Amino acid sequence: MPVEGLTIRRAEPEDSGALYEMFISPKLYANTLQLPYPSREAWRQRLSEPGDGTHNLVAVVDGRVVGMFGLHAFPRPRRQHAGAVGMSVHEEWQGKGVGTALMRAGLDLADNWLNLTRLELEVYTDNEPAIRLYERFGFEREGLLRRHAYRDGRFVDAYVMARLRAPAATGSP
Helix, strand or coil, rough: CCCCEEEECCCCCCCHHHHHHHHCEEEEEEEECCCCCHHHHHHHHHHHHHCCCEEEEEEEEEEEEEEEEEEEECHHHHHCCEEEEEEEHHHHHHHCCCHHHHHHHHHHHHHHHHCCEEEEEEECCCCHHHHHHHHHHCCCCEEEEEEEEEEEEEEEEEEEEEEECCCCCCCCC
């Protein structure tokens, strides 16, 4: 069920404060590679200077940023068909369709505008809601990264997942 009043748009530098507030939540950063105690300045820089091939989208409800989707298209010639994705949803908005809307918008960008045929991501093996979401959108588990990251005093494993799409037709005979 779609979230009433939800819009997806490109992230702007002015969103840095809202994303900072979102990422101070221990529940949220525990499922990312972010460290606790983020700085406002780091978020401002991240959105002001995203880098080549980086596309950041935000989910907004009633003027409030409630989620973020990041897509990095790889610039190397032999990897230009691929990109990496990452996503986070404000802890108060998890399980309400925000992640689905962000994923749908991000995949539209990747498929219909950037012509990426391989999307990759990493997700902790204990983040079952995220894994279910990714699988609904065609991501498959390709491998296990043992002791991938250090979180809350211990090492945790992660899955490498990817979604493959057939290349777009050229429209030429």
